[in-house]
Amino acid sequence: MKAFIVIGALLISSPLYAAQLALDLGAGARTWQTEELLKHPEAQTVQINEDVSYKKPMTYRAVPLASLLTGIKPDDHLQAVALDGFAAEMPAAPLLNANGARAWLAIEDPAKPWPPLGEGKKSAGPFYLVWTDPQAGPISPEQWPYAVASIKRLSAVADRFPALLPSPSLAKDDPVNKGFELFQKNCLACHRLNGAGDAQFGPDLNIPFNPTEYFSQDFLKRYIRDPQGLRHWPQGKMPGFSAAVLPDPELDQLVGYLKHMAGRKQPLKQ
CATH class of the missing domain: 3.90.420.10 (Oxidoreductase, molybdopterin-binding domain)
Structure with missing residues (x-):
């Protein structure tokens, strides 16, 4: 055998x-x-x-x-x-x-x-x-x-990966901080950001470019909802996030976090 x-x-x-x-x-x-x-x-x-x-x-x-x-x-x-x-x-x-x-x-x-x-x-x-x-x-x-x-x-993500944190000057209830929570729940399993994270699956979402830098906000949200509907290729593995999973207000907060982090790039450690 x-x-x-x-x-x-x-x-x-x-x-x-x-x-x-x-x-x-x-x-x-x-x-x-x-x-x-x-x-x-x-x-x-x-x-x-x-x-x-x-x-x-x-x-x-x-x-x-x-x-x-x-x-x-x-x-x-x-x-x-x-x-x-x-x-x-x-x-x-x-x-x-x-x-x-x-x-x-x-x-x-x-x-x-x-x-x-x-x-x-x-x-x-x-x-x-x-x-x-x-x-x-x-x-x-x-x-x-x-x-x-x-x-x-x-330990918590924020403790392990400070490079993911939004600006400390933001109020605790700022939508960007809520977007950070949503990023941990929905994105960090596949993606890193600023080189931070343990995933080995998808691309970094801030280095060299943040998706908010090459997608308009409307198209980025459409991409998150239905990746294959915007960019179709057989090897695509990213799932779509329906409104039932990620309601529109939460999607806005997630995109807001990504846009905020585009201004907080950190050099990757060699």
């Missing part, structure tokens, strides 16, 4: 295959194997009515994510890193909810593999963070990371 090892997760092409999920929650690291998670006492079958990645209803064997987050408190900050470099920054509070929008770690059973995400693509496995009742959050598409390899407890 042939076996194939993939760096970041151990994937073996047989029913004995074991993927690894690394958890580093600040009180010692823990690695979970596929088989352990499938047999977890809280594992159950979960129906997802509107799956963000598959664009259709899906059924998974899943564990409530909160049951794995030992010692995590609502005001903690977590980062889920995928095998492709996608790095979702997430406040812990929504992940700990037992009611309303609830986070689940879906586990791909090697005996019942999930379908590919598209032609020539892999599945969302081996681990995928999915939500029941996401509208109650609201939960953005960036909070559905798939092919998850690790989940870490980290």
